[in-house]
Amino acid sequence: MNRINEEAENKPQLKLEFEIKEKDFNVAGEAASKVKKTLQQLGLTPEAVRNIAIVIYEAVMNVVIHATCGQLKVIIIPERVTVLTEDKGIGISNIELAMKEGYSTATHEIREMGFGAGMGLPNIKQCSHKLNIKSQVGVGTVLEAIIYLPSKDEKG
Amino acid sequence: MNLRDVQKILKAEVLCSEHLLEREVETGFGCDLMSEMLAFAGSHTLLITSLTNEHVIHTAEIMDAVGVVYVSGKQPAKEIINKANHNNIPLLSTPFLMFECCGLLFTSGLKGCKRDNS
Numbered sequence: 267m268n269r270i271n272e273e274a275e276n277k278p279q280l281k282l283e284f285e286i287k288e289k290d291f292n293v294a295g296e297a298a299s300k301v302k303k304t305l306q307q308l309g310l311t312p313e314a315v316r317n318i319a320i321v322i323y324e325a326v327m328n329v330v331i332h333a334t335c336g337q338l339k340v341i342i343i344p345e346r347v348t349v350l351t352e353d354k355g356i357g358i359s360n361i362e363l364a365m366k367e368g369y370s371t372a373t374h375e376i377r378e379m380g381f382g383a384g385m386g387l388p389n390i391k392q393c394s395h396k397l398n399i400k401s402q403v404g405v406g407t408v409l410e411a412i413i414y415l416p417s418k419d420e421k422g
Numbered sequence: 423m424n425l426r427d428v429q430k431i432l433k434a435e436v437l438c439s440e441h442l443l444e445r446e447v448e449t450g451f452g453c454d455l456m457s458e459m460l461a462f463a464g465s466h467t468l469l470i471t472s473l474t475n476e477h478v479i480h481t482a483e484i485m486d487a488v489g490v491v492y493v494s495g496k497q498p499a500k501e502i503i504n505k506a507n508h509n510n511i512p513l514l515s516t517p518f519l520m521f522e523c524c525g526l527l528f529t530s531g532l533k534g535c536k537r538d539n540s
């Protein structure tokens with residue numbers, strides 16, 4: 267078992283990066299769609315593909331809506347996919363509160379576009395195995411979500 | 423039921439991907455909030471909405487929705503219809519308002535979505 271973990275460092279790794287520009291409301295959908303197609307080609311299960319696409323969409327949408335600009339990185343290795351967003355923005359003062367279903371600071375305009383249900387972070391939590399959020403008020407937020415992939419024989 | 427049945431029940435106009443109307447529909451979900459769709463919608467879900475922007479198409483693609491129904495005769499812009507067509511997402515537009523549209527489908531046997539059935 268230990269040997270497998272040590273080997274992970276040298277295993278093939280695929281890294282996809284996206285720039286999140288200010289007020290670019292389409293980048294979340296485009297990134298999620300692009301990664302989804304890549305993961306399908308790699309033969310991931312439909313469930314894993316869907317969960318990862320949802321995490322990407324919600325995390326990037328949050329950067330566009332609540333922060334100013336940032337970056338998305340998706341790192342794929344055979345045993346897991348890591349979704350990482352880093353943004354410059356107002357930050358989150360109370361992460362526990364932000365995680366609550368229904369909590370949202372979205373404006374009326376944002377709500378009219380179909381966002382602001384306060385379900386984005388809960389969705390990310392639901393769709394990933396590990397979620398880590400670090401934020402500094404007035405500086406920005408880093409969100410890291412990890413989705414473990416079933417090994418080939420588990421897929422059955 | 424399949425999308426063809428949905429189209430008949432709702433007297434709907436097909437906006438794109440007519441060749442995919444044989445697709446089976448297992449559940450329906452009516453909502454105008456993207457995160458709610460992503461949280462509650464299950465598999466083989468038909469999205470029912472009054473929002474006509476591109477975010478609905480992105481959301482439908484991410485969650486593998488079988489199609490989208492626009493209520494109260496709404497229709498998205500041409501570019502959005504093209505985008506859906508490109509992604510194989512059939513779009514329908516029904517004259518019925520949200521409540522009647524959902525009610526008609528429900529009484530015809532279409533089930534609603536439950537939390538955590540993804």
Ligand SMILES: Nc1ncnc2c1ncn2[C@@H]1O[C@H](COP(=O)(O)OP(=O)(O)OP(=O)(O)O)[C@@H](O)[C@H]1O
Nearest residue numbers: 328332357364370371381382383384385386387457
């Ligand atoms: N990257 C971010 N920067 C600053 N604030 C954020 C960020 N992400 C989330 N938040 C804060 O956390 C709240 C809850 O986020 P969450 O994604 O759960 O809901 P929402 O974005 O408001 O609505 P929804 O995601 O349902 O459209 C947001 O309203 C916002 O106040």
Ligand SMILES: [Mg+2]
Nearest residue numbers: 324328386387
């Ligand atoms: Mg959000």
